[in-house]
Amino acid sequence: MARKQGSHSDITGPKLRKAARRLIAQHGFAAVSMRQIAAEVGVQAGALYNYTPDKQSLLFDLMREHMDELLTAWDVEEKGGSALERLERFTRFHIRFNLPRADEVFIAYMELRNLSPENFAEIEKLRRQYEAGLEDILRAGEAEGVFAFTDLRIATMALIAMLTGLNTWYRENGRLSVAEIETIYWDLVRKSVAV
Amino acid sequence: MARKQGSHSDITGPKLRKAARRLIAQHGFAAVSMRQIAAEVGVQAGALYNYTPDKQSLLFDLMREHMDELLTAWDVEEKGGSALERLERFTRFHIRFNLPRADEVFIAYMELRNLSPENFAEIEKLRRQYEAGLEDILRAGEAEGVFAFTDLRIATMALIAMLTGLNTWYRENGRLSVAEIETIYWDLVRKSVAV
DNA sequence: GTCTATATGAGGATAGAC
DNA sequence: GTCTATCCTCATATAGAC
Numbered sequence: 001m002a003r004k005q006g007s008h009s010d011i012t013g014p015k016l017r018k019a020a021r022r023l024i025a026q027h028g029f030a031a032v033s034m035r036q037i038a039a040e041v042g043v044q045a046g047a048l049y050n051y052t053p054d055k056q057s058l059l060f061d062l063m064r065e066h067m068d069e070l071l072t073a074w075d076v077e078e079k080g081g082s083a084l085e086r087l088e089r090f091t092r093f094h095i096r097f098n099l100p101r102a103d104e105v106f107i108a109y110m111e112l113r114n115l116s117p118e119n120f121a122e123i124e125k126l127r128r129q130y131e132a133g134l135e136d137i138l139r140a141g142e143a144e145g146v147f148a149f150t151d152l153r154i155a156t157m158a159l160i161a162m163l164t165g166l167n168t169w170y171r172e173n174g175r176l177s178v179a180e181i182e183t184i185y186w187d188l189v190r191k192s193v194a195v
Numbered sequence: 196m197a198r199k200q201g202s203h204s205d206i207t208g209p210k211l212r213k214a215a216r217r218l219i220a221q222h223g224f225a226a227v228s229m230r231q232i233a234a235e236v237g238v239q240a241g242a243l244y245n246y247t248p249d250k251q252s253l254l255f256d257l258m259r260e261h262m263d264e265l266l267t268a269w270d271v272e273e274k275g276g277s278a279l280e281r282l283e284r285f286t287r288f289h290i291r292f293n294l295p296r297a298d299e300v301f302i303a304y305m306e307l308r309n310l311s312p313e314n315f316a317e318i319e320k321l322r323r324q325y326e327a328g329l330e331d332i333l334r335a336g337e338a339e340g341v342f343a344f345t346d347l348r349i350a351t352m353a354l355i356a357m358l359t360g361l362n363t364w365y366r367e368n369g370r371l372s373v374a375e376i377e378t379i380y381w382d383l384v385r386k387s388v389a390v
Numbered sequence: 391g392t393c394t395a396t397a398t399g400a401g402g403a404t405a406g407a408c
Numbered sequence: 409g410t411c412t413a414t415c416c417t418c419a420t421a422t423a424g425a426c
Contacts, residue, residue, distance in 0.1 A: 028308060161357050
């Protein structure tokens with residue numbers, strides 16, 4: 001039961017991740033120092049190395065955690081049905097999942113170049129997996145005859161870019177609710193691949 | 196006629212901009228040092244300060260030059276006509292202009308946070324100008340009754356995000372020509388705002 | 391215009407005391 | 409687990425010689 005005085009591993013760990021996420025999203029990985037992160041956590045820089053072997057691992061862990069959560073959440077959401085239903089579900093899921101995670105999404109897209117080659121490959125694999133989810137839906141819809149597009153791969157990338165772009169201008173407490181935004185985007189998505 | 200030996204201002208200047216553009220796009224502004232840039236130019240770091248007052252100005256000049264070229268080029272291209280013609284022209288222009296400028300576009304989107312507040316405001320103004328070009332077209336199309344969308348601002352941002360996203364996956368010598376890509380995207384754009 | 395040399399500071403990471 | 413102190417490297421920017 002007794003816990004050593006000064007032992008805060010269950011507090012400092014999450015605080016470290018949270019501070020790193022916020023600071024990296026705001027200033028960029030290269031521009032943020034371990035000292036800055038430590039200051040936000042409330043410890044000295046040296047103490048951070050009890051929680052991460054180095055700065056690179058810190059970035060990698062943030063990105064992998066984000067991608068894992070994304071894939072797991074989509075796995076739960078994906079429930080079959082017609083291609084049209086599945087595409088609507090994907091559209092709304094993507095918006096609902098990404099909107100409250102502005103920092104994570106920003107980092108996942110902007111800091112790829114700061115990953116070591118091995119770490120980059122791993123994150124890239126997870127991203128491909130997610131893209132494959134949408135690609136499957138579009139392929140199914142084409143087979144059903146409810147979707148039409150010239151190129152499957154381009155349609156996939158174009159839709160993801162369109163939906164993710166929302167994060168660059170969305171601000172909480174804006175003039176539209178998330179539900180309204182979902183519906184507006186669903187209208188654009190649906191028509192863009194309509195027969 | 197005579198030129199002092201060792202005077203290379205007309206060579207080193209452009210070389211500096213070119214090296215900075217490439218390195219910043221690859222590694223990020225914060226991660227690139229003046230020494231790295233100088234090495235690529237072929238001079239010592241101190242010599243760069245004959246061409247730029249500081250690192251921040253270097254970034255700002257790159258971004259402003261890019262936005263100026265973009266706005267000037269679109270100004271030439273924009274020739275009136277029906278909203279449908281104008282939207283097709285915008286779509287093809289955006290792709291044709293941005294595709295060969297991967298580094299510039301990347302920097303323009305990724306390094307905004309590394310601009311000083313004043314510089315940020317100026318670049319942001321130019322970006323808004325460009326967005327307003329598309330917004331005008333969509334508004335005109337709605338008035339003509341040839342376009343339909345729920346929200347003008349979202350439609351504008353969604354289309355720009357979709358088109359610009361192309362830069363993240365396009366590789367020269369891929370399986371599709373630029374002309375083919377233009378047509379494929381135009382199909383997606385046209386349908387997404389169709390009545 | 392470019393060089394070398396340097397001022398001045400900050401960076402990541404580690405060692406050893408508590 | 410955290411602290412202080414420190415190593416070592418690298419950064420931007422400037423000064424003055426050529």
